[in-house]
Amino acid sequence: MIGLTHYLIVSALIFSIGLMGVLRRRNLLMLFFATEVMLNAVNIAFAAISHYYNDLTGQMFAFFIIAIAASEVAVGLGILIVLYKKYGSLDLDDLASMKG
Amino acid sequence: MYEIIAFYLFSALTIGLFLITVMSKNVLYAMTSLAAGMVLISGFFFILGADFLGVVQLIVYVGAVMALYSFAMMFFDATRDIKEKNTNSALIFLLGGLSAVVLVLIFAAPIHSDAIQALYPMHEGVGNAQDVGIVLFTKYLVPFEVAAVMLLVAMIAGIILAGKKMDQSLTEDMAADDEIMTQKDAK
Amino acid sequence: MENLVYIALFAPFVSSMFSALFGMSPRQTFVGIVASSLLFISFAASAMLAFHVYTTGTSVHVTMMEWISAGDLTIPFGFLVDQVSVTMMTVVTLVSTVVHIYSIGYMDHDKSFNRFFSYLSAFVFSMMILVMSDNFAGLFIGWEGVGVCSWLLIGFWYHKEDVSREENPSISPSWAANEAFIMNRIADLGMLVGLFILYWNVGSLQYDVVFSALPNLSGSILNAAAVALFIGAMGKSAQFPLHTWLTDAMEGPTPVSALIHAATMVTAGVFLVIRANPLFAMTPEVSFFIAALGTFVAFFAASMALVNRDLKRIIAFSTLSQLGYMFAAAGLGAYWIALFHLAAHAFFKALLFLGAGNVMHAMHDELDIFKMGGLKKVMKWTYIYMGLASLALAGIPFFAGFFSKDAIIETAFNEGTLVLWAILVVTAGMTAFYSFRQVFLTFLGDERYKAFGIHPHEMYKFVLVAMSPLAILAMVAGFGMGSFEHFVTKLLPEYHMSEHTHHIAWILGLVVLVFAVGGIWLAYKKYAKGLKRDEKLENSFIYKLLANQYYIPQLYGEFISKPYAMLSEMMWKNVDMKIVDATVDGIAKFIYKSGDGSRKMQTGNLSNYLNWMAVGGVLLLVVAALSAMLG
Numbered sequence: 001m002i003g004l005t006h007y008l009i010v011s012a013l014i015f016s017i018g019l020m021g022v023l024r025r026r027n028l029l030m031l032f033f034a035t036e037v038m039l040n041a042v043n044i045a046f047a048a049i050s051h052y053y054n055d056l057t058g059q060m061f062a063f064f065i066i067a068i069a070a071s072e073v074a075v076g077l078g079i080l081i082v083l084y085k086k087y088g089s090l091d092l093d094d095l096a097s098m099k100g
Numbered sequence: 101m102y103e104i105i106a107f108y109l110f111s112a113l114t115i116g117l118f119l120i121t122v123m124s125k126n127v128l129y130a131m132t133s134l135a136a137g138m139v140l141i142s143g144f145f146f147i148l149g150a151d152f153l154g155v156v157q158l159i160v161y162v163g164a165v166m167a168l169y170s171f172a173m174m175f176f177d178a179t180r181d182i183k184e185k186n187t188n189s190a191l192i193f194l195l196g197g198l199s200a201v202v203l204v205l206i207f208a209a210p211i212h213s214d215a216i217q218a219l220y221p222m223h224e225g226v227g228n229a230q231d232v233g234i235v236l237f238t239k240y241l242v243p244f245e246v247a248a249v250m251l252l253v254a255m256i257a258g259i260i261l262a263g264k265k266m267d268q269s270l271t272e273d274m275a276a277d278d279e280i281m282t283q284k285d286a287k
Numbered sequence: 288m289e290n291l292v293y294i295a296l297f298a299p300f301v302s303s304m305f306s307a308l309f310g311m312s313p314r315q316t317f318v319g320i321v322a323s324s325l326l327f328i329s330f331a332a333s334a335m336l337a338f339h340v341y342t343t344g345t346s347v348h349v350t351m352m353e354w355i356s357a358g359d360l361t362i363p364f365g366f367l368v369d370q371v372s373v374t375m376m377t378v379v380t381l382v383s384t385v386v387h388i389y390s391i392g393y394m395d396h397d398k399s400f401n402r403f404f405s406y407l408s409a410f411v412f413s414m415m416i417l418v419m420s421d422n423f424a425g426l427f428i429g430w431e432g433v434g435v436c437s438w439l440l441i442g443f444w445y446h447k448e449d450v451s452r453e454e455n456p457s458i459s460p461s462w463a464a465n466e467a468f469i470m471n472r473i474a475d476l477g478m479l480v481g482l483f484i485l486y487w488n489v490g491s492l493q494y495d496v497v498f499s500a501l502p503n504l505s506g507s508i509l510n511a512a513a514v515a516l517f518i519g520a521m522g523k524s525a526q527f528p529l530h531t532w533l534t535d536a537m538e539g540p541t542p543v544s545a546l547i548h549a550a551t552m553v554t555a556g557v558f559l560v561i562r563a564n565p566l567f568a569m570t571p572e573v574s575f576f577i578a579a580l581g582t583f584v585a586f587f588a589a590s591m592a593l594v595n596r597d598l599k600r601i602i603a604f605s606t607l608s609q610l611g612y613m614f615a616a617a618g619l620g621a622y623w624i625a626l627f628h629l630a631a632h633a634f635f636k637a638l639l640f641l642g643a644g645n646v647m648h649a650m651h652d653e654l655d656i657f658k659m660g661g662l663k664k665v666m667k668w669t670y671i672y673m674g675l676a677s678l679a680l681a682g683i684p685f686f687a688g689f690f691s692k693d694a695i696i697e698t699a700f701n702e703g704t705l706v707l708w709a710i711l712v713v714t715a716g717m718t719a720f721y722s723f724r725q726v727f728l729t730f731l732g733d734e735r736y737k738a739f740g741i742h743p744h745e746m747y748k749f750v751l752v753a754m755s756p757l758a759i760l761a762m763v764a765g766f767g768m769g770s771f772e773h774f775v776t777k778l779l780p781e782y783h784m785s786e787h788t789h790h791i792a793w794i795l796g797l798v799v800l801v802f803a804v805g806g807i808w809l810a811y812k813k814y815a816k817g818l819k820r821d822e823k824l825e826n827s828f829i830y831k832l833l834a835n836q837y838y839i840p841q842l843y844g845e846f847i848s849k850p851y852a853m854l855s856e857m858m859w860k861n862v863d864m865k866i867v868d869a870t871v872d873g874i875a876k877f878i879y880k881s882g883d884g885s886r887k888m889q890t891g892n893l894s895n896y897l898n899w900m901a902v903g904g905v906l907l908l909v910v911a912a913l914s915a916m917l918g
Contacts, residue, residue: 002107078259
């Protein structure tokens with residue numbers, strides 16, 4: 001029988017994969033992908049908890065996370081395009097302009 | 101029984117696909133695997149009985165978001181491999197691994213659920229979509245409206261940010277474009 | 288009447304503020320004139336109040352506003368004009384007015400002319416608060432106010448270098464100012480303790496409440512309060528052992544010496560004893576101690592004045608000596624006589640100081656009387672004024688000092704304290720000697736100043752005219768003794784000589800007179816013809832002891848100032864530098880270094896930032912997991 005713990009562990013693993021992507025990637029577009037992975041990992045956890053505790057709140061949170069992810073993508077991609085127009089690159093190493 | 105098979109299958113596939121997303125050098129591969137992973141995640145939702153959430157996941161993520169990404173990719177050069185210098189991959193794997201281990205440890209710990217009570221319980225014999233709708237439009241009405249406004253704002257922002265100088269090519273030589281533009285203006 | 292009270296009180300304040308407006312600008316004569324006029328207005332108001340109190344026999348009591356109101360503690364800004372305070376007010380404002388006018392002439396060449404008037408008026412304002420307040424807290428505010436103003440005024444020429452003199456090595460105005468302030472501070476602590484004792488036991492600081500509650504208090508509490516208050520009075524009135532500041536305070540401008548160190552501030556201690564007479568009347572041991580100390584100081588100061596060569600210091604010593612007389616009278620219970628001597632003394636002592644100021648002005652700030660002589664020819668009026676004042680000080684019949692000092696000596700006899708009486712009589716002779724020694728050395732004899740190339744000249748006319756009221760009062764004030772007694776004994780306890788004393792009063796007076804005339808005669812014989820220095824006498828032990836003020840300043844320097852300075856330096860070098868400063872510097876260095884070190888994190892590369900964020904996040908996760916496991 002699959003329990004809540006199984007889902008949470010899968011969620012944790014996927015989240016760690018996303019985290020690794022965030023750390024590893026230097027390309028902004030790829031960074032966006034990695035964040036999507038992390039958001040989805042969290043959604044799995046919410047849905048699972050919602051199911052096992054018979055409570056709709058978890059699903060509600062998942063909905064709002066999806067909404068936020070969608071708007072993030074919309075704005076983020078706009079910014080990416082502007083950046084690309086300006087610098088001709090999406091690599092973070094090229095974009096470093098605020099060295100302290 | 102089916103549930104167990106489905107769970108392990110989906111888990112293995114999702115993790116694999118997302119690993120490709122994270123590791124791949126090709127944007128196209130990464131994006132494709134991401135889309136596939138998301139479809140499989142909606143599968144998790146269906147197993148968990150969150151039908152409506154699964155459908156939303158399919159429509160919003162796989163439909164809208166991935167479509168956005170693929171459109172955005174057309175602005176950039178997607179066929180080229182991305183060159184990234186990874187300076188300290190040891191640290192990255194250490195951090196990722198450590199977080200995974202700790203999170204798993206935390207989640208594997210037994211849960212004392214006596215104190216947890218359902219705030220908005222699901223009802224027997226009522227469809228998931230119906231249940232979600234009732235809660236969303238009564239208890240979560242204000243956040244829902246705010247989310248709607250936020251999406252609108254994001255849409256406008258996206259259009260404005262991306263829409264400037266839409267008639268210019270991003271990939272070709274900028275100088276040539278400028279020349280064309282000045283000729284146009286002269287006319 | 289209420290308006291008069293406020294006018295009398297606040298006219299000096301307005302004057303001070305007005306002068307302060309021009310404090311930084313160069314000399315403007317009208318500032319002095321406005322200040323003097325305002326002081327005169329204050330004097331006029333005080334005089335009218337005095338007339339009112341005299342005719343109606345009632346006191347005026349006003350409460351301006353609540354000052355402190357916290358819990359059970361209520362202290363109003365209240366002012367009480369009764370027989371005692373109105374006497375003080377009139378004396379203070381009269382002398383101050385004269386001193387203000389005098390200062391217009393005396394400070395003529397000083398570039399800080401306006402600032403001087405600001406301080407001077409502020410001082411008068413503080414003094415008025417001191418004498419008019421209807422509670423001990425207000426008195427204390429005035430007390431501190433005159434302390435601050437005296438510090439400002441003694442140190443008025445703060446830019447002056449330390450100068451070495453034979454008698455008083457290395458004294459600068461700022462040093463003298465600090466000495467005066469610190470000595471007063473020591474005494475003020477005693478005063479504060481006294482106020483606390485009274486407040487703890489009575490629950491109020493209003494005079495009337497406190498005095499009516501005194502009979503309910505135990506003897507030890509009364510004694511403690513009386514001693515503590517008297518310690519405060521000792522500091523302000525420069526009684527032994529806190530007396531050294533008064534002579535050093537002569538470093539200030541001469542009008543300041545006349546105002547503060549003769550007529551007003553130093554009498555604050557006497558005023559306190561008189562004001563708190565119900566308390567001191569109930570503590571006979573303390574009172575007797577006051578009388579004994581006063582007598583001792585009278586003799587002690589007079590002995591030092593005998594050989595001093597500094598014009599102003601001689602007068603300062605005589606002030607000390609006369610304050611001793613006042614304390615002797617107050618300690619013996621003759622409060623009204625003390626107050627009378629206070630008023631009479633204020634007139635002739637201010638006159639004496641202003642005369643000395645004239646001489647100083649003429650002699651270009653030379654103060655050594657051995658370098659003067661024969662000034663009579665050029666400074667006739669000053670000679671007359673100083674002669675009059677000295678006659679009054681010496682207690683020659685029908686001058687002001689005769690009546691008051693005689694009464695004090697008579698009191699000492701009447702109380703049966705014959706030792707005190709004898710000392711006071713001898714002191715009277717010494718007083719006559721040193722004051723005329725000074726007058727003769729300055730004005731008569733050979734013109735020694737010519738050797739130093741000084742061309743003296745008489746003071747401005749208006750200054751001499753302004754001094755005339757003091758001269759007249761120094762002559763005639765004594766005749767008001769009877770009505771003064773009648774006036775103040777409505778408030779103060781009456782004091783009558785016994786039948787026996789009354790009977791032989793003329794003999795006692797004659798004895799004093801013989802001593803006084805003897806002193807003058809001795810001074811005349813020795814000094815009037817010119818200065819003949821007696822090497823043998825000057826090298827004798829007693830002469831040296833007196834000239835060095837019993838070596839007390841040196842003693843204080845050696846045994847108090849020096850060890851304290853050493854301790855301070857040790858604390859500075861070891862504790863402050865090595866512990867306190869090092870700690871502060873260490874914290875600053877640590878923060879600076881860590882900031883410098885962590886600056887490298889700011890690469891501007893978002894990827895690096897994300898790495899750091901992840902490190903932090905994972906660390907938090909680990910901590911959360913660990914705490915969950917351990918908890």
